[in-house]
Amino acid sequence: MTPKSGAFLAGSCIAGIAAVGSVFELSSGAPQWGTVATAVTLALSIPLTVVCFFAAVRDARANL
Template sequence: MFMSPKTSLFLGASCVAAIASVGSIFELSSGQPELGTLATGIILAISVPSVVLFFLAAVRDARESS
């Protein structure tokens, strides 16, 4: 199966957003986030839906290109 560059880009963005989500959760659970609670919460609130959206976009693009 061949992946288009756009599919790879979507998967990479999904991985980066997932890493940001996990990092934000760990920072918030530590009690003293380095960027502050508000900034870390905003990062978490943006990155969680981004993981899902980028992953679904990658799957959709892969299905269309095959």
């Protein structure tokens, strides 16, 4: 693994944690940041998780 793929993987993990946290906040009924900000965070973090993960895999495979 290269530092670049490690950074992508770390970004994927952080975005995934943000997505899960947003789901729990929205399901509680009273999100701390408000419904709109939490929903935007959820909407942005899900694709970011996928994109960062695939970028990490692509970079790791390219540097085998």
